[in-house]
Amino acid sequence: MARMYSRRRGKSGSKKPVKKSVPSWVPLKAKEVELLIAKLYKEGSSPSLIGLILRDTYGIPDVQVLCGKSITGILSDKKIKLEVPEDLSSLIKKFAAVKKHLENNRKDQSARRGLLITSSKIKKLVKYYKRTGKLDEKWKFDPEKAGFFLE
Numbered sequence: 298m299a300r301m302y303s304r305r306r307g308k309s310g311s312k313k314p315v316k317k318s319v320p321s322w323v324p325l326k327a328k329e330v331e332l333l334i335a336k337l338y339k340e341g342s343s344p345s346l347i348g349l350i351l352r353d354t355y356g357i358p359d360v361q362v363l364c365g366k367s368i369t370g371i372l373s374d375k376k377i378k379l380e381v382p383e384d385l386s387s388l389i390k391k392f393a394a395v396k397k398h399l400e401n402n403r404k405d406q407s408a409r410r411g412l413l414i415t416s417s418k419i420k421k422l423v424k425y426y427k428r429t430g431k432l433d434e435k436w437k438f439d440p441e442k443a444g445f446f447l448e
C-alpha cells in the first residue's frame with residue numbers, strides 16, 4: 298500500500314520480538330517496571346522515550362509482554378493522563394519547526410508543502426482523538442501557539 302503523502306511504498310521500521318513470552322534474562326519484575334515508568338514520566342520523558350530507556354538501559358525488550366499493558370496504559374492506571382497524545386504533540390512540534398524555518402526561508406516551497414501536509418495530519422488526528430474521547434471536544438489546534446511545543 299502506498300503512503301498517503303508520497304508516491305512511494307515501503308516496509309515499516311523496527312520489528313517487535315517474535316516470542317510473546319518474557320525472556321529469562323530480564324532483570325526486573327512487572328511491578329518494578331511500572332514504578333520505573335511512572336518515575337521516568339515524572340522526570341519529563343515521553344512514553345516512546347521511556348520505551349527506549351527501558352530497552353537500552355534496563356534491558357527490557359517489550360513492556361507489553363512483561364506487564365500485560367502498554368506504557369500509556371500503565372500511566373493511565375497510575376492516574377497520569379497525557380494532556381495531548383504523543384503522536385499529536387510530535388506533529389505539533391514538527392509544525393512549529395517548519396513554520397519557524399519558513400519565517401527565515403520564505404521561498405522554500407517544499408517546506409510550505411510540508412507545512413500543509415503536517416497541518417492536515419494534525420486535523421485528522423484531532424478529529425480522531427475527539428471521536429474516541431482521548432481529547433476534549435473543546436480542544437482546538439491553534440497554529441499561533443504551536444511554538445510553545447518547541448520549548
